[in-house]
Amino acid sequence: MDAGLLVLRLVAGLLIAGHGVQKVSFRLGGNGLAGGTEEFRRDGFRGGRLTALVAGASQIGSGLFLAAGLLTPLAAMAAMGVMTVAGTVKWHKGLWVQNDGYEYPLVLVAVAASLALTGPGRWSVDHALGITPWPVWVAAAAIVAGPVSGLLTRAVLHRAADVAEGSRYARAAD
Numbered sequence: 001m002d003a004g005l006l007v008l009r010l011v012a013g014l015l016i017a018g019h020g021v022q023k024v025s026f027r028l029g030g031n032g033l034a035g036g037t038e039e040f041r042r043d044g045f046r047g048g049r050l051t052a053l054v055a056g057a058s059q060i061g062s063g064l065f066l067a068a069g070l071l072t073p074l075a076a077m078a079a080m081g082v083m084t085v086a087g088t089v090k091w092h093k094g095l096w097v098q099n100d101g102y103e104y105p106l107v108l109v110a111v112a113a114s115l116a117l118t119g120p121g122r123w124s125v126d127h128a129l130g131i132t133p134w135p136v137w138v139a140a141a142a143i144v145a146g147p148v149s150g151l152l153t154r155a156v157l158h159r160a161a162d163v164a165e166g167s168r169y170a171r172a173a174d
Contacts, residue, residue, distance in 0.1 A: 002123050003123070005118060005120060005121030006069075008111060010067050013068070016079050017064050018063070020063060036053075037049045044089075046158075055082060055085070061078065063079065065078075069126050072120040073138045073141075077141075077143075077146040079108065080112045081146045081153065082150065083106075083108045083109045086102075086105040087109065088102075112146065116138075
């Protein structure tokens with residue numbers, strides 16, 4: 001079981017972290033912070049560079065912490081939050097990824113929730129520090145708070161469609 005949790009943590013965590021690296025740099029096929037900023041604007045977010053930077057940093061941090069099995073419920077909560085936001089962006093395209101749907105973000109939310117519930121396993125920093133197992137209420141709180149924080153973030157940073165399409169007012173407000 002520990003080997004399976006390690007593989008799951010490494011693959012999901014490093015993919016989430018890599019996605020964040022793409023948001024803020026030219027590494028891993030990213031378009032730099034300017035490209036990440038433009039992507040968020042196209043997706044209807046306000047906040048400009050700060051939004052892209054915080055999203056990228058959240059993905060990098062939560063992904064690396066998940067991969068390491070460090071503060072696993074909190075890392076899972078943050079990963080669920082950022083991937084819930086990604087899911088809201090793709091929601092209108094349907095489920096399947098071949099149509100640019102929300103399938104992939106949904107899988108990562110489910111993986112993060114599963115890791116919050118199961119814990120990171122013996123081959124983790126949490127285990128080495130002696131802070132496992134986490135209480136069930138911590139995992140439950142993380143599973144609720146992660147997606148809720150993502151939905152709240154989307155609600156707070158969303159802008160109307162006419163503004164998101166590139167009016168001068170939208171650029172000045174960011």
